[in-house]
Amino acid sequence: MPFxxxxxxxxxxxxxxxxxxxxxxxxxxxxxxxxPAAVQIVIEEVSTENYGAGGQLIADRDAPKGDAHAVPGx
Amino acid sequence: MPFxxxxxxxxxxxxxxxxxxxxxxxxxxxxxxxxPAAVQIVIEEVSTENYGAGGQLIADRDAPKGDAHAVPGx
Amino acid sequence: MPFxxxxxxxxxxxxxxxxxxxxxxxxxxxxxxxxPAAVQIVIEEVSTENYGAGGQLIADRDAPKGDAHAVPGx
Amino acid sequence: MPFxxxxxxxxxxxxxxxxxxxxxxxxxxxxxxxxPAAVQIVIEEVSTENYGAGGQLIADRDAPKGDAHAVPGx
Amino acid sequence: MPFxxxxxxxxxxxxxxxxxxxxxxxxxxxxxxxxPAAVQIVIEEVSTENYGAGGQLIADRDAPKGDAHAVPGx
Amino acid sequence: MPFxxxxxxxxxxxxxxxxxxxxxxxxxxxxxxxxPAAVQIVIEEVSTENYGAGGQLIADRDAPKGDAHAVPGx
Numbered sequence: 001m002p003f004x005x006x007x008x009x010x011x012x013x014x015x016x017x018x019x020x021x022x023x024x025x026x027x028x029x030x031x032x033x034x035x036p037a038a039v040q041i042v043i044e045e046v047s048t049e050n051y052g053a054g055g056q057l058i059a060d061r062d063a064p065k066g067d068a069h070a071v072p073g074x
Numbered sequence: 075m076p077f078x079x080x081x082x083x084x085x086x087x088x089x090x091x092x093x094x095x096x097x098x099x100x101x102x103x104x105x106x107x108x109x110p111a112a113v114q115i116v117i118e119e120v121s122t123e124n125y126g127a128g129g130q131l132i133a134d135r136d137a138p139k140g141d142a143h144a145v146p147g148x
Numbered sequence: 149m150p151f152x153x154x155x156x157x158x159x160x161x162x163x164x165x166x167x168x169x170x171x172x173x174x175x176x177x178x179x180x181x182x183x184p185a186a187v188q189i190v191i192e193e194v195s196t197e198n199y200g201a202g203g204q205l206i207a208d209r210d211a212p213k214g215d216a217h218a219v220p221g222x
Numbered sequence: 223m224p225f226x227x228x229x230x231x232x233x234x235x236x237x238x239x240x241x242x243x244x245x246x247x248x249x250x251x252x253x254x255x256x257x258p259a260a261v262q263i264v265i266e267e268v269s270t271e272n273y274g275a276g277g278q279l280i281a282d283r284d285a286p287k288g289d290a291h292a293v294p295g296x
Numbered sequence: 297m298p299f300x301x302x303x304x305x306x307x308x309x310x311x312x313x314x315x316x317x318x319x320x321x322x323x324x325x326x327x328x329x330x331x332p333a334a335v336q337i338v339i340e341e342v343s344t345e346n347y348g349a350g351g352q353l354i355a356d357r358d359a360p361k362g363d364a365h366a367v368p369g370x
Numbered sequence: 371m372p373f374x375x376x377x378x379x380x381x382x383x384x385x386x387x388x389x390x391x392x393x394x395x396x397x398x399x400x401x402x403x404x405x406p407a408a409v410q411i412v413i414e415e416v417s418t419e420n421y422g423a424g425g426q427l428i429a430d431r432d433a434p435k436g437d438a439h440a441v442p443g444x
Contacts, residue, residue, distance in 0.1 A: 001305035001347060003225045003262055007116055009297035012328060014419050018430060019327045021422030027319035031312050040225055041422035042377055049088050052095030052115035060092060075157035077299050077336055081412055083149035090179050097175035105167045106160060114299055123384050126391030126411035134388060151373045151410055155338055162271050166282060169274030188373055189274035190229055197310050200317030200337035208314060223379035231371035234402060236345050240356060241401045243348030249393035253386050263348035264303055
């Protein structure tokens with residue numbers, strides 16, 4: 001304990017993921033006095049074709065105009 | 075807010091995922107008055123070798139008889 | 149399959165939750181041809197003291213000015 | 223590692239939860255050789271007003287006929 | 297994006313939760329360049345009767361000897 | 371119901387996953403009297419570059435000394 005799940009749209013480098021694990025673990029230790037060995041963190045890198053925001057897939061939202069997915073349902 | 079995680083056994087096309095994101099976002103807006111921009115949706119396509127139902131992996135349950143995984147534990 | 153988890157900041161009425169379950173199940177059936185009986189949905193109503201956005205607890209962000217939590221870390 | 227989340231519709235007794243934790247930990251140790259101390263398990267008891275299956279809240283599905291929630295959306 | 301879920305055994309004060317939200321959001325901004333407004337964080341405070349580690353409920357593990365739950369399954 | 375998510379650092383064989391699904395389903399049936407057909411289990415095999423424990427990525431923690439990731443933040 002505690003267990004932390006971090007879902008990111010897109011990917012991160014190994015170094016970025018290592019820094020995030022260090023930051024979040026430090027917060028658990030400093031704020032809650034947790035034993036760092038018990039802090040488990042999972043980082044899920046989610047494809048922008050699988051992450052929706054504002055009613056659209058992020059892949060569509062960020063696609064160059066013209067080749068975005070036809071407006072769903074219409 | 076809100077955050078929605080959808081776990082599917084197997085995969086879906088990009089168009090299907092876009093339609094699902096639109097449907098679910100519409101529900102949050104119409105039923106709860108949420109701001110669509112704040113609605114985050116993650117779709118996780120889970121291999122049938124990693125999805126269990128009825129005590130079996132779906133990959134085994136749906137495999138042609140004869141090459142299914144030997145009944146676990148026996 | 150599929151399994152859907154919906155996390156809301158604050159609460160919803162039973163009728164709203166029932167409507168959301170109907171909407172999301174309908175989307176799984178219409179878009180992916182899923183069997184409605186296999187569609188499981190969990191709605192988690194999260195206190196605004198446990199939901200953070202923009203670096204603040206929503207409870208603090210939405211609190212009347214003056215009694216908001218002192219800016220964390222300062 | 224590993225981390226296991228178990229979502230139940232309704233509640234379970236403390237003894238049932240203890241037995242489930244023992245069973246699931248034993249499986250991780252026997253099947254994967256995991257160190258039991260590293261196996262974290264969270265059991266979430268979800269109200270039947272927050273758990274949907276077959277397009278309905280379980281609370282409505284299991285309610286005595288006559289006082290179930292009006293069919294959503296109609 | 298991103299979405300972060302933090303599960304704690306036991307509870308935390310509002311100030312601790314606010315500090316954690318600030319820390320974790322800062323990490324997303326500094327390490328990944330994320331827009332803080334898009335960073336959603338949910339903190340789940342899990343009863344020690346619902347959190348298992350090392351094959352036991354934490355409530356049993358930390359209970360004064362003598363009234364701990366009878367060893368499950370025996 | 372119930373829905374179980376199992377996150378593993380690293381991977382497991384199909385046979386191991388099948389055995390785990392059988393074990394965990396059996397526990398739900400024996401301890402809670404659940405209908406096995408309603409028990410859904412998802413096993414997520416997480417790369418050790420995406421799983422943190424003790425403030426480090428497991429990939430770094432278990433890397434042969436000398437080529438581990440430079441200590442984050444320094």
